[in-house]
Amino acid sequence: MRRARTWLPGLLLVTPSIVLIGVFVYGMLGWNFRVAMTDQHDAVSEGRFVGLENFVEIWDLPRWHLSVNHAIMFTIVFVLGALVLGWLLAFLMEKGIRGEGTFRAIYLFPMAISFVATGIVWRWLMNSGTGERAVGLNRLFDWIGLPQWQWFRDPDWGMAAMAIPAVWQMSGYVMALFLAGFRGVPEELREAARVDGCGEWGVYRHVVLPLLRPVTLSALIILGHISLKVFDLIVAVSGKQIITDVPAVFMWVAVFDSNDPAKGATIASYIVLSVAVFVIPYLIWSVRKERRS
Amino acid sequence: MRRWLAAVSITMASVLALAACGGGGGGAGQPAQSPAASGGGKQQVEVFSWWTGPGEADGLQAMRKIFEEKNPNYTFFDAAVAGGSGDKAKALLQSKLQAGTPPDTFQGHAGAELQGYIKAGNLEDLTPLYDELKLKDVFPAQLIEQISVDGKIYSVPVNIHRSNVLWFNPSVLKDAGVAAAPKTIEEFIAALEKVKAKGKIPLSIGSEWTVTHLMESVLLGTLGADAYNALFKPGADWTGPQVTTALQNFAKIMEYVGDPQDDWQPAAKQVADGDAAFNIMGDWAYGYFHNPPEGGLGKTSKQDFDWAPSPGTEGTYLWLSDSFTLPKGAKNRDGAMAWLKVAASKEGQDAFNPLKGSIPARKDADQALYTDYLADALKDWSSDKLAGSIQHGVAVNQPWLAAINEAVGLYIGSKDVKALQQGLADAATANAQ
Known part of the structure; x- marks a missing residue:
């Protein structure tokens, strides 16, 4: 009875959220996997269990390959772009420039905007008209003498262009993460390095950067899972066109246009699994770290 | 002990709140909450459409006026959802139907698009209404045939639009030395080449759906009406050499398209502005060209823009139609029937269509109301x-x-x-009924 007194109140307090998450997150996930393993390929049929058939067959679809390739290119450009730009901004801020608070707010503001609003503005900025019909960035490029291009309509590099608005939106957030990381490096360590004859670059290379590794990892995971699930930005910029197809858009079309719940659920499962590849090692790593300390 | 009590009470409160949420959700689905119950004796009829743009919304209001004059005991509840071609409206409709709370009547493209709803058992058979109003005599027989499913009709077409229209800029054509609108696919390709030599965009194009729109015109232009219609019968052959020729024509024409625009309007505007020579788009483009600014471009017909049936399709009307349906479980079924009667009537269609920029599905429309492009369309529709x-x-x-x-x-x-041909053939095998 006495022991129960110590853990039971805590358990009771978290029970509602455990129940809610159990039903609405894990229950729904389970249901999704169940639908993905049936042949319910229209809105009315019941669907029989077919195992992993859908998961295998989807690799026969040319569109699936296309959307996976698009997602990979988007992820690489977005994650690297946001990390590099965010790091650079934080590095500049860290030098203690005047009006730092203002700059920080300016760089962080884009994060307050939804991807849909960002997408609508960038759709205009990245309009593919060239020459006399150019608007947005192409018009600007024309003025300053840079070559114009098709942006997100470019058949090969379109998804790299699509990642630009996402980089614009999220690099301020990465900056905030890194800035906190920079500030978390004790001044004594830097001074010790300087005393030992380290140049300013050496201090960063050998002292600050290694200490930023956990921040970098968190940023990588946050950006990575946003990137693999990206939907709203793509739909706001280009709608459900094949040229910018990603798994989440394909899933939407499969469910609402093709009326194929099993196919949609299969794609959703793949999205969850791909995000899990990012998140689970991170969880294991952070649990281990907690135990160690 | 106090900590204990606090924990228990908070837990109880959250569980109760959860239960209340569940109860609330269920209550909303009950008909007691329906708008039909309010309104002081007058019963509400919920009409669901995606007509919110200029022209189309005016047309809907004109039909509403007639409906309310004829049915003083009903009020019209406009449940329109914005968004071209009904993309967003259809998603909302889907969730309403799945929740068992359909609107009293909803808009849908007449024809195969309604099949999903019919298969899911969402729609009532309207054949009795057709018999009562003798609608089979006033709608063209081919139209009745093409909207029937297993001999039953599930919707009332209000208007007819034409998909196979070639819009062109007369002065760009003149500069390029093209004497008249091309009548065959070969002439069309020759004309595109001439325009290209002048440095203008031969054929303007919008987002991906406008490419499918172009393809249907090229298919029809190459195959002819009978072979085209046969493609949608069960067991149709999409792998044959005729379709191959059609798709090769399509590929050839696609070599002349300009940079893709965001949607059909900017593509049409390139023709109106004299940047492009041709655009193949449905006849809703007429309203966009012709209407005064805000809703349209305010261009003069025959001078700034002109039209012809798309190459190779003269004598065939590649049609589409907006229609109204009667969902099963409509709260106000009688009201919905009254609305369908107005939508089917000559008076209703003649009020709606001149404003919307389309022609009525009925054969007995008042021809004087339809001028300029619409007069041409009406003439072609009847023949x-x-x-x-x-x-x-x-x-x-x-x-x-x-x-x-x-x-x-x-x-x-x-x-x-x-x-492409393989993809189209697979699509047909998987979906043809």
Whole structure:
């Protein structure tokens, strides 16, 4: 009875959220996997269990390959772009420039905007008209003498262009993460390095950067899972066109246009699994770290 | 002990709150909450559509006026959802139907697009209404045939739009030395080449759905009405040499398209502005060209822009139609029937269509109301053969259309005609009924 007194109140307090998450997150996930393993390929049929058939067959679809390739290119450009730009901004801020608070707010503001609003503005900025019909960035490029291009309509590099608005939106957030990381490096360590004859670059290379590794990892995971699930930005910029197809858009079309719940659920499962590849090692790593300390 | 009590009470409160949420959700589904119950003796009729743009919303208001004059005990509840071609409206409608709370009547493209709803048992058979109003005599026989499913009709077409219209800029054509609108695919390709030599955009294009729209015109222009219509019958052959020729024509024409625009309007505007020579788009483009600014471009017809049936399709009307349905479980079924009667009537259609920029489905419309482009359309509608549009839901159902759009989208990237034909053939085998 006495022991129960110590853990039971805590358990009771978290029970509602455990129940809610159990039903609405894990229950729904389970249901999704169940639908993905049936042949319910229209809105009315019941669907029989077919195992992993859908998961295998989807690799026969040319569109699936296309959307996976698009997602990979988007992820690489977005994650690297946001990390590099965010790091650079934080590095500049860290030098203690005047009006730092203002700059920080300016760089962080884009994060307050939804991807849909960002997408609508960038759709205009990245309009593919060239020459006399150019608007947005192409018009600007024309003025300053840079070559114009098709942006997100470019058949090969379109998804790299699509990642630009996402980089614009999220690099301020990465900056905030890194800035906190920079500030978390004790001044004594830097001074010790300087005393030992380290140049300013050496201090960063050998002292600050290694200490930023956990921040970098968190940023990588946050950006990575946003990137693999990206939907709203793509739909706001280009709608459900094949040229910018990603798994989440394909899933939407499969469910609402093709009326194929099993196919949609299969794609959703793949999205969850791909995000899990990012998140689970991170969880294991952070649990281990907690135990160690 | 106090900590204990606090924990228990908070837990109880949250559980109760959860239960209350559940109860609230259930209550909303009950008919007691329906708007029909309020309104002081007058019963509400919820009419669901996607007509919110200039022209179309005015047309709906004109029909509403007639409805309320004829039915003083009903009030019209406009449940329109904005968004061209009903993309967003259809998603909302889907959730309303699944929740068992359908609107009293909803708009849908007549033809195969409604098949999903029919298969799911969402729609009532309207054949008795057709018999009562003798509608089979006033709508063209081919139209009745193309909207019937197993001998039953599930919707009342209000208007007719034409998909196979070639819009062109007369002065750009003159500069390029093209004497008249091309009548065959070969003439069309020759004309595109001439325009290209002058440095203008030969054929303007919008987002991917406008490419499917172009493809249906080229298919019809190459195959002719009968072979085109046969493609949508069960067991149709999409792999044959005729379709191959048609798709090769399509590929050839696609070599002349300009940079893709965001949607059909900017593509049409390139023709109106004299940047491009041709655009193949449905006749809703007429309102966009012709209407005064805000709703349109305020251009003069025959001078700034002109039209012809798309190459090779003269004598065939590639049609689509907006229609109203009667969902099963409509709260106000009588009100919905009264609305359908107005929508089917000569008076209702003649009030709606001149404003919307379309022609009535009925054969007995008042011709004086339809001028300029609409007069041409009305004349062709009464004499032409009919073929159903792909992109606009007449010939194919929604999953089939999604598969066709996918094949066309992949083609734009790969330029692989063989893969396109295979994709179209697979789409037909998977979806034809």
